[in-house]
Amino acid sequence: MHNSVEPLHSDRAFAAPSRLEDLPTPCLILDETRMNRNIARLKSRIHGLGAILRPHLKTAKSVEVARRLMESPQGPAAVSTLKEAEQFANVGVKDILYAVGIAPGKLGRVAALRAQGVDLAVLLDSLDQARAVAVKSREIGAPIPALIEIDADGHRSGVKPGDPVLVEIGRALEDGGAALRGVMAHAGDSYNTRYTAEIVAAADQERAAVLRSAAGLREVGLPCPIISVGSTPTAHFGRDLSGVTEVRAGVFVFFDLMMVGLGVCQIDDIALSVLATVIGHQRDKGQILVDAGWMAMSADRGTAKQEVDQGFGLIGDIDGRPYPDLILSDANHEHGIISVRTGSDANLPELEVGSLVRILPNHACATGAQHDRYHVVTDGSRRLEAIWPRFSGW
Amino acid sequence: MHNSVEPLHSDRAFAAPSRLEDLPTPCLILDETRMNRNIARLKSRIHGLGAILRPHLKTAKSVEVARRLMESPQGPAAVSTLKEAEQFANVGVKDILYAVGIAPGKLGRVAALRAQGVDLAVLLDSLDQARAVAVKSREIGAPIPALIEIDADGHRSGVKPGDPVLVEIGRALEDGGAALRGVMAHAGDSYNTRYTAEIVAAADQERAAVLRSAAGLREVGLPCPIISVGSTPTAHFGRDLSGVTEVRAGVFVFFDLMMVGLGVCQIDDIALSVLATVIGHQRDKGQILVDAGWMAMSADRGTAKQEVDQGFGLIGDIDGRPYPDLILSDANHEHGIISVRTGSDANLPELEVGSLVRILPNHACATGAQHDRYHVVTDGSRRLEAIWPRFSGW
Numbered sequence: 001m002h003n004s005v006e007p008l009h010s011d012r013a014f015a016a017p018s019r020l021e022d023l024p025t026p027c028l029i030l031d032e033t034r035m036n037r038n039i040a041r042l043k044s045r046i047h048g049l050g051a052i053l054r055p056h057l058k059t060a061k062s063v064e065v066a067r068r069l070m071e072s073p074q075g076p077a078a079v080s081t082l083k084e085a086e087q088f089a090n091v092g093v094k095d096i097l098y099a100v101g102i103a104p105g106k107l108g109r110v111a112a113l114r115a116q117g118v119d120l121a122v123l124l125d126s127l128d129q130a131r132a133v134a135v136k137s138r139e140i141g142a143p144i145p146a147l148i149e150i151d152a153d154g155h156r157s158g159v160k161p162g163d164p165v166l167v168e169i170g171r172a173l174e175d176g177g178a179a180l181r182g183v184m185a186h187a188g189d190s191y192n193t194r195y196t197a198e199i200v201a202a203a204d205q206e207r208a209a210v211l212r213s214a215a216g217l218r219e220v221g222l223p224c225p226i227i228s229v230g231s232t233p234t235a236h237f238g239r240d241l242s243g244v245t246e247v248r249a250g251v252f253v254f255f256d257l258m259m260v261g262l263g264v265c266q267i268d269d270i271a272l273s274v275l276a277t278v279i280g281h282q283r284d285k286g287q288i289l290v291d292a293g294w295m296a297m298s299a300d301r302g303t304a305k306q307e308v309d310q311g312f313g314l315i316g317d318i319d320g321r322p323y324p325d326l327i328l329s330d331a332n333h334e335h336g337i338i339s340v341r342t343g344s345d346a347n348l349p350e351l352e353v354g355s356l357v358r359i360l361p362n363h364a365c366a367t368g369a370q371h372d373r374y375h376v377v378t379d380g381s382r383r384l385e386a387i388w389p390r391f392s393g394w
Numbered sequence: 395m396h397n398s399v400e401p402l403h404s405d406r407a408f409a410a411p412s413r414l415e416d417l418p419t420p421c422l423i424l425d426e427t428r429m430n431r432n433i434a435r436l437k438s439r440i441h442g443l444g445a446i447l448r449p450h451l452k453t454a455k456s457v458e459v460a461r462r463l464m465e466s467p468q469g470p471a472a473v474s475t476l477k478e479a480e481q482f483a484n485v486g487v488k489d490i491l492y493a494v495g496i497a498p499g500k501l502g503r504v505a506a507l508r509a510q511g512v513d514l515a516v517l518l519d520s521l522d523q524a525r526a527v528a529v530k531s532r533e534i535g536a537p538i539p540a541l542i543e544i545d546a547d548g549h550r551s552g553v554k555p556g557d558p559v560l561v562e563i564g565r566a567l568e569d570g571g572a573a574l575r576g577v578m579a580h581a582g583d584s585y586n587t588r589y590t591a592e593i594v595a596a597a598d599q600e601r602a603a604v605l606r607s608a609a610g611l612r613e614v615g616l617p618c619p620i621i622s623v624g625s626t627p628t629a630h631f632g633r634d635l636s637g638v639t640e641v642r643a644g645v646f647v648f649f650d651l652m653m654v655g656l657g658v659c660q661i662d663d664i665a666l667s668v669l670a671t672v673i674g675h676q677r678d679k680g681q682i683l684v685d686a687g688w689m690a691m692s693a694d695r696g697t698a699k700q701e702v703d704q705g706f707g708l709i710g711d712i713d714g715r716p717y718p719d720l721i722l723s724d725a726n727h728e729h730g731i732i733s734v735r736t737g738s739d740a741n742l743p744e745l746e747v748g749s750l751v752r753i754l755p756n757h758a759c760a761t762g763a764q765h766d767r768y769h770v771v772t773d774g775s776r777r778l779e780a781i782w783p784r785f786s787g788w
Contacts, residue, residue, distance in 0.1 A: 106418070132748075369764070394419070
């Protein structure tokens with residue numbers, strides 16, 4: 001339902017906007033120059049270390065962005081929902097990893113995609129799931145490939161490296177009629193680090209966890225063709241990918257203030273912003289009101305736990321150049337409150353009612369998800385180059 | 395674009411689900427019995443105090459829900475975006491207040507709706523905005539009606555009661571070719587209270603602010619037909635509406651854990667929940683993983699500042715009955731982590747992979763906004779009665 005975009009204001013007597021100044025606000029702006037630079041940077045890094053990129057398409061949920069992210073039009077790609085798998089399969093992506101633990105009730109949709117010629121692999125970390133995948137494989141008469149999730153850092157899910165259940169899961173898949181495709185780890189705790197050295201250590205730990213797990217599987221004669229690691233921080237700071245076949249990362253395509261806080265990127269690498277209009281002032285409180293609240297920004301307060309709390313976002317001018325210490329200090333449904341960061345002596349800029357600002361997000365995945373299209377510009381230009389739809393849902 | 399719902403899995407060979415157990419997860423469940431009870435409760439209260447309800451349709455963004463909320467099929471209604479105004483106008487709603495400070499650039503869409511016969515009023519709190527509305531009124535040769543926002547509690551926006559600019563704004567509207575429709579206050583700080591007595595006081599203050607402002611306008615001969623107050627907490631606890639013409643409220647239609655925390659409702663009044671599937675366990679950590687993360691729940695952590703922190707939501711069984719002290723303690727993109735609340739000695743329930751749970755949200759507006767449809771059931775039943783689309787965007 002969300003995979004096409006109607007012409008803007010198609011039902012109204014307005015010309016389609018061709019410049020940022022004419023867009024209805026709030027809306028999502030994508031700087032393609034920065035995005036392309038972010039993609040080139042990570043691809044070059046990973047290729048230099050001898051692996052390939054399996055971009056996580058959950059961040060963008062856009063066919064246009066996916067085509068710029070992937071190594072080839074057929075993939076590989078990682079997704080977080082079957083809706084993404086179906087949408088990207090529809091445009092020819094063939095090598096997809098559904099990188100969230102599989103629920104048995106979802107295997108029907110997995111099988112349907114595989115029957116269409118899509119090499120969709122699932123992820124699991126329990127014998128129950130392995131048995132369900134095996135049952136479905138026998139039912140459809142074709143092996144469904146599964147990766148075993150490895151818990152590298154106690155972050156969330158996965159089997160601990162060295163846990164004997166790993167081999168049991170592998171056997172349940174292979175002996176049951178499914179296929180063991182490999183192992184995968186996600187160093188999710190790298191998002192909670194404060195120093196680069198910790199990210200480097202997290203990358204080492206992530207790689208060590210999958211290598212140890214793969215060795216344990218291969219030792220008993222089980223196959224393990226794919227060895228997959230990844231998170232945006234570890235992908236940018238890991239020093240060694242020997243033995244690893246692929247790296248997954250998602251948010252790097254746009255970057256955001258959380259990644260700035262981790263030192264993974266600079267503010268002028270952030271490719272995503274929300275265009276908003278000033279709708280009022282509370283001058284005695286040093287506040288400017290805009291028409292972008294949490295509905296436009298998301299309620300994500302990820303930088304609250306970092307050294308620099310960016311509120312609900314960092315305020316830039318219409319060209320995306322940040323004002324000193326100016327943040328979206330609070331957000332209601334469709335109201336955002338702009339003020340100077342606590343402790344700063346920066347001045348509140350003069351922004352009269354109707355002025356436009358661009359708000360850089362804490363978390364690009366969450367902010368993007370609040371919108372159904374990208375308004376694409378190139379760096380430093382206000383000309384609207386394209387509108388790319390993005391989809392949502394499951 | 396979002397105003398129709400495709401048949402579920404229309405492109406796949408599945409029968410449309412008719413029971414909760416067969417729905418793809420995560421998805422949004424609406425208990426119509428509870429919703430109807432919530433609506434009846436507030437309408438009866440407000441009518442008893444001599445005013446009418448102008449429901450805020452931003453919470454539901456659904457034509458089906460709006461029809462059950464409004465006093466008549468034509469309204470009145472409040473909206474938070476022009477997209478809502480346009481969508482509801484398309485189905486015959488005629489009396490609409492766009493209850494967010496107007497940006498001059500949006501007056502073209504306002505005028506287009508008014509030209510279609512919709513009595514759309516705007517909101518403002520500055521002379522700049524009043525002049526812009528007057529200019530547009532003269533341009534189209536018909537007065538655009540505006541309410542002046544009154545700041546009852548320093549929460550966000552509005553003119554302070556007694557500020558002389560109030561009369562200046564009124565005159566700029568009336569003398570400039572626009573129309574002064576009235577005054578409006580929103581006791582937003584009532585969301586931050588801890589005791590019912592504070593909500594009662596907030597309601598008194600909200601009413602006093604608009605009555606004083608209306609008197610000031612009328613004293614100099616300006617019209618003030620509408621005197622509008624409202625927030626879900628003050629609407630439920632205010633004792634006196636004399637002089638007030640209408641009450642606005644939004645989230646009461648579904649209620650949520652924040653409203654439970656404020657004592658405005660009970661847990662079994664909450665009509666909205668997210669159906670999720672168990673996808674894993676980390677038994678050594680006392681954790682159950684489900685396929686509903688912040689993408690399905692929103693990143694809203696509104697209860698974090700209340701006495702009972704509900705994490706990202708309270709976990710119930712498939713029929714919505716809460717487990718003791720079981721919350722969504724953390725949420726990633728598409729992963730939710732269930733655990734027993736810190737300090738509780740409740741047991742983690744046995745929920746094997748594939749089990750279904752229903753998660754009650756912190757903030758119904760935010761959780762609803764992550765979804766494009768409501769799966770409607772009646773209280774205590776698992777039978778799917780209807781699917782109601784909801785829209786999003788601006």
